[in-house]
Amino acid sequence: MRPSDLDRVQSLPLFADAAPETFRVATAGAHLQRFPSGTTLLMEGDPVDFLYVLLDGQVELHGTWNDRETVLSILRPVSTFILAAVVLDTDALMSARTLERCEILMIPGDAIRTAMRLDSRFGMAVSRDLAGAFRGMVRCNKNMKLRNSTERLANYLLTQRATHNSGGTVRLHHEKRVLASLLGMTPENLSRSFAALQPYGVTVNGSVVTLGNLTALAQLAKPDPLIDNHAPRGGDIVAEADAEVWSTAQGRAAPSIVRLQHS
Amino acid sequence: MRPSDLDRVQSLPLFADAAPETFRVATAGAHLQRFPSGTTLLMEGDPVDFLYVLLDGQVELHGTWNDRETVLSILRPVSTFILAAVVLDTDALMSARTLERCEILMIPGDAIRTAMRLDSRFGMAVSRDLAGAFRGMVRCNKNMKLRNSTERLANYLLTQRATHNSGGTVRLHHEKRVLASLLGMTPENLSRSFAALQPYGVTVNGSVVTLGNLTALAQLAKPDPLIDNHAPRGGDIVAEADAEVWSTAQGRAAPSIVRLQHS
DNA sequence: GCCCGGATTTGATGCAGGTCAATGCCCCGT
DNA sequence: ACGGGGCATTGACCTGCATCAAATCCGGGC
Numbered sequence: 001m002r003p004s005d006l007d008r009v010q011s012l013p014l015f016a017d018a019a020p021e022t023f024r025v026a027t028a029g030a031h032l033q034r035f036p037s038g039t040t041l042l043m044e045g046d047p048v049d050f051l052y053v054l055l056d057g058q059v060e061l062h063g064t065w066n067d068r069e070t071v072l073s074i075l076r077p078v079s080t081f082i083l084a085a086v087v088l089d090t091d092a093l094m095s096a097r098t099l100e101r102c103e104i105l106m107i108p109g110d111a112i113r114t115a116m117r118l119d120s121r122f123g124m125a126v127s128r129d130l131a132g133a134f135r136g137m138v139r140c141n142k143n144m145k146l147r148n149s150t151e152r153l154a155n156y157l158l159t160q161r162a163t164h165n166s167g168g169t170v171r172l173h174h175e176k177r178v179l180a181s182l183l184g185m186t187p188e189n190l191s192r193s194f195a196a197l198q199p200y201g202v203t204v205n206g207s208v209v210t211l212g213n214l215t216a217l218a219q220l221a222k223p224d225p226l227i228d229n230h231a232p233r234g235g236d237i238v239a240e241a242d243a244e245v246w247s248t249a250q251g252r253a254a255p256s257i258v259r260l261q262h263s
Numbered sequence: 264m265r266p267s268d269l270d271r272v273q274s275l276p277l278f279a280d281a282a283p284e285t286f287r288v289a290t291a292g293a294h295l296q297r298f299p300s301g302t303t304l305l306m307e308g309d310p311v312d313f314l315y316v317l318l319d320g321q322v323e324l325h326g327t328w329n330d331r332e333t334v335l336s337i338l339r340p341v342s343t344f345i346l347a348a349v350v351l352d353t354d355a356l357m358s359a360r361t362l363e364r365c366e367i368l369m370i371p372g373d374a375i376r377t378a379m380r381l382d383s384r385f386g387m388a389v390s391r392d393l394a395g396a397f398r399g400m401v402r403c404n405k406n407m408k409l410r411n412s413t414e415r416l417a418n419y420l421l422t423q424r425a426t427h428n429s430g431g432t433v434r435l436h437h438e439k440r441v442l443a444s445l446l447g448m449t450p451e452n453l454s455r456s457f458a459a460l461q462p463y464g465v466t467v468n469g470s471v472v473t474l475g476n477l478t479a480l481a482q483l484a485k486p487d488p489l490i491d492n493h494a495p496r497g498g499d500i501v502a503e504a505d506a507e508v509w510s511t512a513q514g515r516a517a518p519s520i521v522r523l524q525h526s
Numbered sequence: 527g528c529c530c531g532g533a534t535t536t537g538a539t540g541c542a543g544g545t546c547a548a549t550g551c552c553c554c555g556t
Numbered sequence: 557a558c559g560g561g562g563c564a565t566t567g568a569c570c571t572g573c574a575t576c577a578a579a580t581c582c583g584g585g586c
Contacts, residue, residue, distance in 0.1 A: 123386035137400035
């Protein structure tokens, strides 16, 4: 494990506040591993022995039921995952799979739980992380239940733009089928939703999406800070906190089209 | 505040493990309040100053966007809510509204955060609580994305039966429109879904649902421990942990006058 | 550069569930 | 007992999205 990797881990919100001793103990039993693309790291229902820290690559968390599958979250470096199961020392609710070649630090769950007991500052960091993760899931739920598929896509695009500070263009870092599942629709409908956004200045070219008319798009998407987390992901470091799932674009757009419902 | 109430709060998983001193300090600044049915305790977007502990009654957490509204969780005693916002000292993502007359203990957020710093055992309890809440939300997401509305209803009924240990009958402790929103459908479709479950032995009579053929119903519902938490809610005490998502209260509706009361 | 398999797109069609409207019911206050 | 308002149910209809089926695009291996 390169020293630079250690630095990156230590600058995670989870560890930034911890006593040096805590950090030393926790990472002592840790090991860094590389996984090829498409590797299943963990199956839902399995007991969880490690906290995972994604240092490089991309990981998807998904769930299955009755032959159906859905992507619940896509993670990019640097972030931690399955912290909740580690804290409760229980089985995973989601499976984890690499979407590309990954570099992952695995920290024994015992070490995490021990560190929490010994270092209350670290314990607080864990709480903050979990609180953020919880809120990410709440946002995700609201997104799913309150918006239709095109609105979700529009907001996803605005969120990506905002968090990556990319001018008028957004790169999709994963297959469209994966994005479709994350957004709760079929690949076919994702295509059609992109088409439906054309009048709002959205054009797709492979994995590059250009947003030609942010005003119009925002008017359709109506981004909301209580659903879309548009906080920029600080360069390389990111908290799982409040960032586990989405994030979306800048300020709330001016009111626009009125929605009818229950006169 | 009656001593029996204090006992109930102290036996919450959140406090059970805490040092007596921690508990004393946290509850010192707390006050007990009564609210009539239909009171909005908190609006999404508002800063959160208190941790709420529901001691009696029923509370719904909901979210809104663009003139739409959805119920995200229904709480029954004894449980805590908006812990995540308290830990992060930030705005609420969900609004809270009483569904019936409620008795609620409000603990200042500062006190909670201070207690976490001073008592690492309490900090761990907070982490466990949040981890459980997170997992509840994950379950909820999987439920929404992987199942259709009738399957969700069927599993809701089975979960209620299991958690309340009620023989072949389930009581709905809230209006059907609220349940419909929680399950992500319209009241009209909830009616139709109940009708669709008739061939599986389900009959509805007001707020009493009888499950006449558990085997058949389970065959349709395909309950899954990775989505549905069938763990019985220990009598009066319940952890938010892994239980945040649903739950129904047994409660009598009885609106009344507002009455405030300090500890 | 060429080929192959999977990903994406496009089109046609079906169904789940939302919307609108009408009716009946229950609870509650007068 | 009576009347009123909100909730639940039922029916008719429509929309959004899934499904099925091609056609086309694209990237990696040779």
